[in-house]
Amino acid sequence: MTAYVLILDDDADVATAAQLLLRRRHGRVATLTDPSGLPALLARGVPDVVLLDLNFTPGRINGAEGLALLDLLRAQPQPPAVIAMTAYADVPLAVEALKRGAGDFITKPWDNARLIAAVDQALTLSSASRGGGAGSPELMGKSRAMRELKSLIASVAPTEANVMVLGENGVGKELVARAIHAASRRAAGTMLAVDMGALPESTFESELFGHRKGSFTDAKADRAGRFQAARGGTLFLDEIGNMPLAAQAKLLTVLERREVTPIGADKPEAIDVRIVSATNLDEARLFDPAVFRADLLFRLNTIVLRVPPLRERREDVPLLVAHYLQLYQTQYQRPARNVSDAAMDALMRHDWPGNVRALRHACERAAILAQGAEYVTGDFGLVAPVAPALPAPAAATARANNPAPAGDMTLEELERMAIANTLAQFNGNISHAAKTLGISRAALYRKLGKHGI
Numbered sequence: 001m002t003a004y005v006l007i008l009d010d011d012a013d014v015a016t017a018a019q020l021l022l023r024r025r026h027g028r029v030a031t032l033t034d035p036s037g038l039p040a041l042l043a044r045g046v047p048d049v050v051l052l053d054l055n056f057t058p059g060r061i062n063g064a065e066g067l068a069l070l071d072l073l074r075a076q077p078q079p080p081a082v083i084a085m086t087a088y089a090d091v092p093l094a095v096e097a098l099k100r101g102a103g104d105f106i107t108k109p110w111d112n113a114r115l116i117a118a119v120d121q122a123l124t125l126s127s128a129s130r131g132g133g134a135g136s137p138e139l140m141g142k143s144r145a146m147r148e149l150k151s152l153i154a155s156v157a158p159t160e161a162n163v164m165v166l167g168e169n170g171v172g173k174e175l176v177a178r179a180i181h182a183a184s185r186r187a188a189g190t191m192l193a194v195d196m197g198a199l200p201e202s203t204f205e206s207e208l209f210g211h212r213k214g215s216f217t218d219a220k221a222d223r224a225g226r227f228q229a230a231r232g233g234t235l236f237l238d239e240i241g242n243m244p245l246a247a248q249a250k251l252l253t254v255l256e257r258r259e260v261t262p263i264g265a266d267k268p269e270a271i272d273v274r275i276v277s278a279t280n281l282d283e284a285r286l287f288d289p290a291v292f293r294a295d296l297l298f299r300l301n302t303i304v305l306r307v308p309p310l311r312e313r314r315e316d317v318p319l320l321v322a323h324y325l326q327l328y329q330t331q332y333q334r335p336a337r338n339v340s341d342a343a344m345d346a347l348m349r350h351d352w353p354g355n356v357r358a359l360r361h362a363c364e365r366a367a368i369l370a371q372g373a374e375y376v377t378g379d380f381g382l383v384a385p386v387a388p389a390l391p392a393p394a395a396a397t398a399r400a401n402n403p404a405p406a407g408d409m410t411l412e413e414l415e416r417m418a419i420a421n422t423l424a425q426f427n428g429n430i431s432h433a434a435k436t437l438g439i440s441r442a443a444l445y446r447k448l449g450k451h452g453i
């Protein structure tokens, strides 16, 4: 699936600069400088991500025009992910945009790496929530494990306790975080998600805590950090298991003192956020001080919620399959079909190393490709778990002894095999696999969808 990104900014130079930057990474990057053209553009197709300037009319900085466009975008049946842009480092305006459904914000002039990361993250989120209408899809499941999880969520949500959500890739940790926020006293505030594993060390503090204009060469304007932007709401720290130790120390200080000092500021600012964190590290690794600081762990894991892998709650499979097939049939305007008994049996017996995300992709694939009167097993493209990759030297020997497979395979098939092998090697850990393959997590998610893995 190639992404469609739209940049909506009345400054043609700004729009073109962003377009040039993003065009190298995304399938289709369009610009629009006159917001009155938006309805016609949307009628031709809704983008996956919109970079939306909040200040259109020169000299006016109340952002009302941008917010009205945001409402229009959010009202689409399949709303795009929106990243709000403001030239004025205007925290209240950015926060208002987040409350009204923007997924993120950046301030102009932007940092290129930050803009790229924001679009990647938005694409990941938008592919995760596409078809769910406004807001996040509901946390589905009637198995005993899911009923217990939902009842735990209901009891911890109204408290202010920090919650740590544990579980394999794709089990629904982010959905759990959203459910906690939605049932909390902070529900009227924003929930801001930060991929801690993807934050470059060089911009970690500025991203999370903000900075003052002039505090370093690229600090051309004041910038609010995520802690300030999520004020009154929930900060979802995703992939905390991938944080370098130095970054863990900085986060610990903030959580202990309940205040942040933006870079270049002389006074700290009190924070008012509830922290929900998540990781797919197994608990043995999480409790290894060489990987994760024990003192930070104890700050974050006041309550621990474990989301079981799908293979341990197979009875949820039919419900999830029915839900996602219906979603994609509608999205791709495909006819409704029943799932054959044999296919349902295969789906229930499958081990789902990529959990619900993989099931969702399998349903999307089936909805697009199915031709028969009902869905058959082959429509779902299930791949039996691949044998773990050999250690590097053994793999090299094996390749040298048996170079044939690559010769018989198309580039597509080779890519699929490389991805499946790498995922198996890291037990489905998306971050590690993406790193090894040399692509971003968002790009890997898109490729998983493309190959139906």
Ligand SMILES: Nc1ncnc2c1ncn2[C@@H]1O[C@H](COP(=O)(O)OP(=O)(O)OP(=O)(O)O)[C@@H](O)[C@H]1O
Residues within 6 Å of the ligand: 127, 128, 129, 137, 138, 139, 140, 141, 167, 168, 169, 170, 171, 172, 173, 174, 175, 176, 238, 278, 280, 320, 356, 357, 360, 430
């Ligand atoms: N219980 C569920 N009901 C409906 N959809 C679900 C459920 N669990 C997960 N999903 C869907 O599966 C996908 C992955 O969910 P989510 O992003 O919450 O997983 P995650 O555990 O945070 O993944 P990762 O570890 O890779 O960040 C999303 O598209 C989400 O909507």
